[in-house]
Amino acid sequence: xxxxxxxxxxxxxxxxxxxxxxxxxxxxxxxxxxxxxxxxxxxxxxxxxxxxxxxxxxxxxxxxxxxxxxxxxxxxxxxxxxxxxxxxxxxxxxxxxxxxxxxxxxxxxxxxxxxxxxxxxxxxxxxxxxxxxxxxxxxxxxxxxxxxxxxxxxxxxxxxxxxxxxxxxxxxxxxxxxxxxxxxxxxxx
Numbered sequence: 001x002x003x004x005x006x007x008x009x010x011x012x013x014x015x016x017x018x019x020x021x022x023x024x025x026x027x028x029x030x031x032x033x034x035x036x037x038x039x040x041x042x043x044x045x046x047x048x049x050x051x052x053x054x055x056x057x058x059x060x061x062x063x064x065x066x067x068x069x070x071x072x073x074x075x076x077x078x079x080x081x082x083x084x085x086x087x088x089x090x091x092x093x094x095x096x097x098x099x100x101x102x103x104x105x106x107x108x109x110x111x112x113x114x115x116x117x118x119x120x121x122x123x124x125x126x127x128x129x130x131x132x133x134x135x136x137x138x139x140x141x142x143x144x145x146x147x148x149x150x151x152x153x154x155x156x157x158x159x160x161x162x163x164x165x166x167x168x169x170x171x172x173x174x175x176x177x178x179x180x181x182x183x184x185x186x187x188x189x
Contacts (some may be wrong), residue, residue: 023064024079025052033064033074045071102181104134107157109143109150116153120160127165127184136179150178158182 004096022160023029024109028048035043035051038060043090046054055062055076063082066073103126105119136156165182173178 022079023067024061025055028062028064028072030064030072032071033062034069034071035062036065038075038076038078046120051076055185059188068145073187088170100183101131102134103131104136106138107153108138108140109146109153111153116156116160120157123157123161124164127161127182130184131181132168132184134179135182136177139176146174147173149176154180165173 009041029046032045033051033052034045035046037043037054038058042052050078051074052062058076061079062074062076063079064072065075086185102121105123105126107116107119111119119135121137122173126133135154137153139147139150143150150173156165161182166185168181168183
């Protein structure tokens with residue numbers, strides 16, 4: 001008997017991506033459950049059939065909310081309305097999230113004055129639009145011997161936009177690039 005690993009991995013991967021739903025009504029597999037009614041009051045421990053009958057009388061669903069409790073806890077509620085409210089809350093949470101885009105500006109250690117001013121102007125525009133700016137000094141060939149010159153350029157860049165931006169951390173040298181990330185200052189009202 002051969003074992004096909006590719007199918008096994010696919011099945012495991014798919015299990016983790018599927019969002020787990022709460023078991024409702026006939027999907028519940030416990031004999032006895034603790035019931036909370038639609039008003040939020042505890043009704044005590046009941047047989048599953050009695051709890052289902054109570055839920056059906058009110059034209060609502062019996063939802064398993066705490067499967068690991070002893071006995072499992074079920075709540076009587078309108079499951080469709082509950083799912084709708086959960087989706088609405090998730091949507092509201094997404095609206096409140098801030099999405100930052102990082103714009104990159106590249107300079108060299110021996111940049112000319114006009115080019116430098118042009119890059120500062122672009123950085124200001126990006127920052128005012130609410131984006132973060134990554135300023136990268138690129139060292140080529142022998143320029144790596146003059147890392148201090150690149151660091152001075154970065155400090156000069158920070159000073160040029162200091163009225164609207166602050167650096168998130170110190171300048172970092174990675175390989176042949178030194179960079180810093182600038183974020184817009186929080187305005188106090």
